[in-house]
Amino acid sequence: MSRAGRSARGAADEATWRLEIESLDLEARGVARHEGKVAFVRGALPGERVLARRVRSKPSYDVAETVAVERESSQRVVPACPHFGVCGGCSMQHLHPAAQLAIKQRVLEDQLERIGGLRPGMILRPIAGPAWGYRFRARLSVRHVPKKGGVLVGFHERGSSYVADMRECHVLPPEVSKLLVPLRELVAGLTIRDRLPQIELAVGETDAAPGRTIALVFRILEPLSPEDREKLRVFSDRPGLELWLQPKGPDSVLLFAREGRLVESDQESRLGYRLPEFDVRMPYRPTDFTQVNHGINEVLVRMAVRLLDPEAHERVADLFCGLGNFTLPLARRAREVLGLEGSPALVERACANARLNGLQARAAFRVANLFELDAHAWARLGRLDKVLVDPPREGALAVAKALATPHARPRRIVYVSCNPATLARDAAVLVHTGGWRLTAAGVVNMFPHTSHVESIAVFE
Numbered sequence: 001m002s003r004a005g006r007s008a009r010g011a012a013d014e015a016t017w018r019l020e021i022e023s024l025d026l027e028a029r030g031v032a033r034h035e036g037k038v039a040f041v042r043g044a045l046p047g048e049r050v051l052a053r054r055v056r057s058k059p060s061y062d063v064a065e066t067v068a069v070e071r072e073s074s075q076r077v078v079p080a081c082p083h084f085g086v087c088g089g090c091s092m093q094h095l096h097p098a099a100q101l102a103i104k105q106r107v108l109e110d111q112l113e114r115i116g117g118l119r120p121g122m123i124l125r126p127i128a129g130p131a132w133g134y135r136f137r138a139r140l141s142v143r144h145v146p147k148k149g150g151v152l153v154g155f156h157e158r159g160s161s162y163v164a165d166m167r168e169c170h171v172l173p174p175e176v177s178k179l180l181v182p183l184r185e186l187v188a189g190l191t192i193r194d195r196l197p198q199i200e201l202a203v204g205e206t207d208a209a210p211g212r213t214i215a216l217v218f219r220i221l222e223p224l225s226p227e228d229r230e231k232l233r234v235f236s237d238r239p240g241l242e243l244w245l246q247p248k249g250p251d252s253v254l255l256f257a258r259e260g261r262l263v264e265s266d267q268e269s270r271l272g273y274r275l276p277e278f279d280v281r282m283p284y285r286p287t288d289f290t291q292v293n294h295g296i297n298e299v300l301v302r303m304a305v306r307l308l309d310p311e312a313h314e315r316v317a318d319l320f321c322g323l324g325n326f327t328l329p330l331a332r333r334a335r336e337v338l339g340l341e342g343s344p345a346l347v348e349r350a351c352a353n354a355r356l357n358g359l360q361a362r363a364a365f366r367v368a369n370l371f372e373l374d375a376h377a378w379a380r381l382g383r384l385d386k387v388l389v390d391p392p393r394e395g396a397l398a399v400a401k402a403l404a405t406p407h408a409r410p411r412r413i414v415y416v417s418c419n420p421a422t423l424a425r426d427a428a429v430l431v432h433t434g435g436w437r438l439t440a441a442g443v444v445n446m447f448p449h450t451s452h453v454e455s456i457a458v459f460e
Helices: 003-009 097-116 180-188 227-233 294-308 327-331 344-356 375-379 397-403 418-435
Strands: 016-020 031-036 035-040 047-055 061-071 137-145 152-153 198-205 213-218 241-246 254-258 261-265 272-275 279-282 313-320 335-340 361-368 387-389 412-419 438-444 456-458
Touching: 016 031, 016 035, 016 061, 035 047, 061 198, 097 418, 137 180, 152 272, 180 279, 227 241, 227 254, 227 261, 272 294, 279 327, 279 344, 294 387, 294 412, 294 438, 294 456, 313 327, 327 335, 327 344, 327 361, 335 344, 344 361, 361 375, 375 397, 397 418, 412 418, 418 438, 418 456
Parallel strands: 035 061, 198 272, 213 241, 313 335, 313 387, 335 361, 387 412
Antiparallel strands: 016 047, 031 035, 047 061, 137 152, 137 198, 198 213, 241 254, 254 261, 272 279, 412 456, 438 456
């Protein structure tokens, strides 16, 4: 019996089921059947026989918790993090990393076939990297809970709005994990500890300072007292640490202190990352959207440019371009790249990044609501030889419909997706309505130990 099974046995009640686990669902729960009804079993893996306790019942399915594992999968491993199973940040630490990747590949293929009625002409080799210390962005919840000893700082508990009692996190960089307990102690000593619901963190590397920069953004609902201000200043006296305050929305953030010195201005952060193959530097602010996993992002950009294969005479579009993560590398290869993005603030920062990298003549950026794009708006963009699409989880249905019209005919589309269901939906429009061919698709393991599936697809 596994360690997880032994530790869970004490929590079991008399109503346990013996289940044969057939597969995993999109949330990394084991899928079984009990008396003709589907059961989703937390902590169970395909091929296992488990004892499970029902924790929730719906008309068409049940949700259960693994109490004991009677027959273990050969792919089961001991989770590295002591908080696994309680913290909701990870859902697959009990599964070997290679098996995680295989399951994500199957999820992508199943979604494409079930939702889109499609099979890619070729399965791309998965993009994978280090399984630990990869998470360079996170949003940590903060709660003052006297019954649990004071302030908690961390991810939510699995399937709950409660904050997990975390003292370490193995998917965060080690130097960030070591800040979790000091952060709890810091917030506990603030007068506004009940009015500080969230700390957002971002980690980056730049040429401006040696080592990494760690930016912490404190969401504050009341002004700091003089004592609070001094405690934050003292806390910031660590190499590479920046403290930011966010009294309102994301645009209200201001740099408060850096390495023990009060700043209190709208200065730029030292955060950034590099794409060395394309000689691109990308500075950013802590609330700007960037990929969580910088190592995987570097490989993903390289693959996306290779798959799109822009030529020196071609005009290319990068849709949902953000800060220019794909736009600027593409501009090193193409004659011109047009980046479209819905956020005016991000477009402004993308233009600044183009100037920083000497690419302002080859990379142009415009504000555009791509969720309302139609064929006429697409036609006004002018001739485009190739297109890269990198939408949020909602996908790019309006873009797919515009590209499915007869007069919208770039030679190739590369679609980077963070949601296989919306990718499959959009791919169905491109293929079944627009006559495109899905020539290749594969997974990108941007979030190891989670059920999140990132992918990339190519249409000709």
